[in-house]
Structures are given as C-alpha cells and as structure tokens.
Amino acid sequence: MKEDMKQKQRKAMIRDYALLGIALIITVAILLVFPDRLDTVTTVSWEYFTEMMLILPAVMVIMGFFAVWVSGETVMKYLGKTSGIKGILLSVFIGALPMGPLYIAFPIAAALIKKGARIANIIVFLSAWACIKLPQELVELQFLGLEFMALRLVLTIIFVTIMGLFIERVIERGDKKETKFVGGKSGASV
Amino acid sequence: MSSTAIVINVLAGGCLVFALSKDRAKTKQSLKIAARSFFRILPTVLIIIILIGLLLTFVPPSEISRFVGEQSGFVGVLLVGLLGAVLHIPALLSFPLAASILKSGASVAATAAFITTLTMIGTVTLPLEIKELGKKMALLRNGLSFVIAIAIALIIGVIL
Structure with missing residues (x-):
C-alpha cells in the first residue's frame, strides 16, 4: 500500500516536471513573438519567485515537523471524546495542524465516527484540514495581508461550525427515520 | 524580506530547535519529508509563477x-x-x-x-x-x- 503511494507520487512528480518543461517551451515561444514583453514577464515572475522562495522552504520544514511529531493516534486520542464548544474548537485546531493532504484525513474521520465522535466535530475537523491549515494561513498572510487572512479565517471557522451542526442534524434525522422504518418492519413480522 | 517571511522562518527555526532538543533521528526524518515535499511541489510552483508572469503581462x-x-x-x-x-x-x-x-x-x-x-x-x-x-x-x-x-x-x- 505504502509502496503503491510512493510510486504514484513519483509518477505525479515526473508529470509535473514534464508540465513545467511544456510551460517553459510555450512561454519562450510566446516571448519570441512578443520580444518587447520579455522584461515585464521576467520582472513579474521574478518578484513572485523571490517572495515564494523566502517562505516555501520554511513552510515545508514546519509541515515536515508536524508530519513526524503529530500522528493519527494523537488526533484520535483528542478528538474521540470531546464535545460542545470545546470539541468544535479542538477540531479546528487539530485539523489546522499540517499533517498532510486531505485524503489522509478521510480514514481518520471514518475511524472517529465509528468510535462515536460527533458528526459536527468530524465535519469541522475535515473542513479545517482542507482549508484552515497553518502553513496555508502563513502563505495567505504573506501574499494577501493580515486583514484579508484574519477575516477569512474567522468567517471560515464560524460558517464551517454552522455547516457541521447542520449536517449532523440532517444525518441523524436520516438515521432515525431508517431505524424507525426497520423497527416497523420487524414489528409487523412479529 | 517582509516581516511575514521573517515570522515564518523564525517559526520554522523554532520547530527545528525544539525537534533537535527532543530527538535527532526524528528531526532528520522530518527534514527529509520537508525536502521531499519541497521538490515535489517545486515544478507546480514554477508553473504557477510563469503563469502569473504571462497573465499580468498579456491580459x-x-x-x-x-x-x-x-x-x-x-x-x-x-x-x-x-x-x-x-x-x-x-x-x-x-x-x-x-x-x-x-x-x-x-x-x-x-x-x-x-x-x-x-x-x-x-x-x-x-x-x-x-x-x-x-x-x-x-x-x-x-x-x-x-x-x-x-x-x-x-x-x-x-x-x-
């Protein structure tokens, strides 16, 4: 399973470098047609390149640190039983830790549901994992400024919480209906 | 260097110091992961940067x-x-x-x-x-x- 993932990642990386090559060729071709635009393109790209390179290695170090130091078991331990406001906030916080891509979070979420964690917490946890990641917030701060980043963060936490509570209701109501239906059936057969 | 970039780098440095004081082998492992993810995301970073250059120039x-x-x-x-x-x-x-x-x-x-x-x-x-x-x-x-x-x-x- 792990080997399989590695193979897939290597393939994706080769594909990305090939795409980069294609992008470079297309750019050179475009600039051959419009040589007078060369200066603007290189200035703009260079500006974004330096801004990215000043933070990207550090962001990767932070992500690598959390990947090794915080494990799936830690998440399970903390998210399995807390509830109420504390549970929601903890879900945001733990989801925000940089532990890898979203697909890693699905099996953790599934296991948590089986263990009896609140649906609302799981939805908040998944959404936080997808869009409130610590490294993402740092890059957002760098490129879009404190005001934009902070406002979007606060609004996201509020709305994701509302969504979590709503989905919990919908799913629990659906479950109740199902059990009622099954109960009715078995009652009839008795 | 913008203050944001400095904060991010200090944060990364803090993680590293903490990691080194706790466990050398684990630190090495996390740096390996960091380097690997860096080179995995690098081509996409460069593509996006080229795209931004073209976008802001031609559109x-x-x-x-x-x-x-x-x-x-x-x-x-x-x-x-x-x-x-x-x-x-x-x-x-x-x-x-x-x-x-x-x-x-x-x-x-x-x-x-x-x-x-x-x-x-x-x-x-x-x-x-x-x-x-x-x-x-x-x-x-x-x-x-x-x-x-x-x-x-x-x-x-x-x-x-």
Missing part, C-alpha cells in the same frame, strides 16, 4: 476586472467560485495566484471566493471521501461548502 487589468471585478457583482463571484471548485491546484499556490488576480483588477470578493472554494472543495478527492464517509456526508459537505464559500466571499467583499 490587461481592464479585461480581468470586466469578468471578475467589482462591477461583475454576484455573477463574477459565482464564476470564480466555480472555477476554484473544479481546479486542482495545491492550496499553498492558490494564494500567489489569488494575489495576482487581485492586483490586476479582480474584486476582493471574487479573490476570496477563488481561494475558499479551491481549498474547501475537493472534486478530485471526492470519490475517496465518498468511499470512506458515505455518499450522503461527502456530498453534503462538498455541496454546502460551496454555498458557505460564496457567503464568506460576499461578506469579505462587503467588509474589505
């Missing part, structure tokens, strides 16, 4: 703002939100891209919609999400995420 701000600027209103926000939902770009890279369209005339709301739908909704990971969590929960989460992403974007547009 005049008036064109960008016509489609996603202030006067494009709700429809513009919705369009950019849809684009963000279907595109599959690493979340980290949505920020420089968003900053570039903001710079060239996109509205704040449209920029926020782009980032929020891009990070919140995973069309590529949806099959996996359905498999692990069931159809109902996965579809509800992704569908409602689009609605709240648009709401968040519109509120940011009003405030900023």
